[in-house]
Amino acid sequence: MSLVKICGLRTPETLEAALAAGADMVGFVRFARSPRHVDLELGRALSREAAGRARRVLLLVDPTDGELDETIRAIEPDLVQLHGGESPERVAAIRSATGRPVMKALPIGERADLARIDAYRDAADRILLDAKPPKDAALPGGNGIAFDWSLLGDLPGRAGSATPLCAALGMTAATRPRPDLMLSGGLTPETVGEAIRISGLAAVDVSSGVESRPGEKDTAKIAAFVRAARAAFAA
Numbered sequence: 209m210s211l212v213k214i215c216g217l218r219t220p221e222t223l224e225a226a227l228a229a230g231a232d233m234v235g236f237v238r239f240a241r242s243p244r245h246v247d248l249e250l251g252r253a254l255s256r257e258a259a260g261r262a263r264r265v266l267l268l269v270d271p272t273d274g275e276l277d278e279t280i281r282a283i284e285p286d287l288v289q290l291h292g293g294e295s296p297e298r299v300a301a302i303r304s305a306t307g308r309p310v311m312k313a314l315p316i317g318e319r320a321d322l323a324r325i326d327a328y329r330d331a332a333d334r335i336l337l338d339a340k341p342p343k344d345a346a347l348p349g350g351n352g353i354a355f356d357w358s359l360l361g362d363l364p365g366r367a368g369s370a371t372p373l374c375a376a377l378g379m380t381a382a383t384r385p386r387p388d389l390m391l392s393g394g395l396t397p398e399t400v401g402e403a404i405r406i407s408g409l410a411a412v413d414v415s416s417g418v419e420s421r422p423g424e425k426d427t428a429k430i431a432a433f434v435r436a437a438r439a440a441f442a443a
């Protein structure tokens with residue numbers, strides 16, 4: 209199943225634009241340094257508006273237990289996105305504590321970075337492959353930077369989940385299915401079609417590529433992004 213996520217929404221109008229365009233997931237950022245940060249009241253109101261219309265994603269960066277508890281209570285997300293340096297153990301603990309599926313973001317700059325997928329395959333429900341931020345970046349994501357999508361074209365099966373079913377079916381590390389993956393990093397309405405074609409992935413996420421300036425989403429760009437992604441998935 210293909211998926212389109214619009215992240216960093218912070219006004220009722222742009223949230224409505226994402227929902228009307230048919231986004232499958234809408235993301236709310238809780239990271240004080242980000243121009244997309246929502247306070248708890250705004251996050252709660254937007255999340256309520258989206259309930260039942262798209263999956264609501266709460267984006268956190270290395271959250272403490274207290275922050276996790278407070279934001280989950282307010283925003284009541286369907287899914288938690290972890291965009292910091294969370295270890296596989298911490299991801300598993302957050303999944304268990306929140307009772308929510310977790311998407312773990314991994315920074316990708318070169319082929320070797322893909323090896324980290326394996327370490328998270330049992331702890332995370334989905335892995336978000338995002339561009340590695342520059343060394344001096346203020347944010348761990350949302351930088352509008354793309355990576356080389358062709359790195360994903362031949363992602364080996366060994367990244368798949370070693371479930372008992374896989375073992376019973378005689379699947380080896382080389383033949384297991386891949387975990388659920390999502391692509392992000394510098395996608396735009398103009399590039400998302402090519403990114404889907406080259407990467408072969410069926411799920412995409414965008415933030416700054418549908419903005420007129422940092423933190424300000426553009427309703428026309430949101431609609432164009434969802435349209436372009438759908439067209440590429442159908443091709």
Ligand SMILES: O=C(O)c1ccccc1N[C@@H]1O[C@H](COP(=O)(O)O)[C@@H](O)[C@H]1O
Binds near residue numbers: 235267347352395
């Ligand atoms: O968007 C942010 O401000 C942000 C802050 C902290 C961590 C992640 C953030 N955004 C996520 O980064 C990727 C890529 O964004 P972009 O399309 O390149 O702008 C995406 O998942 C955002 O949700």
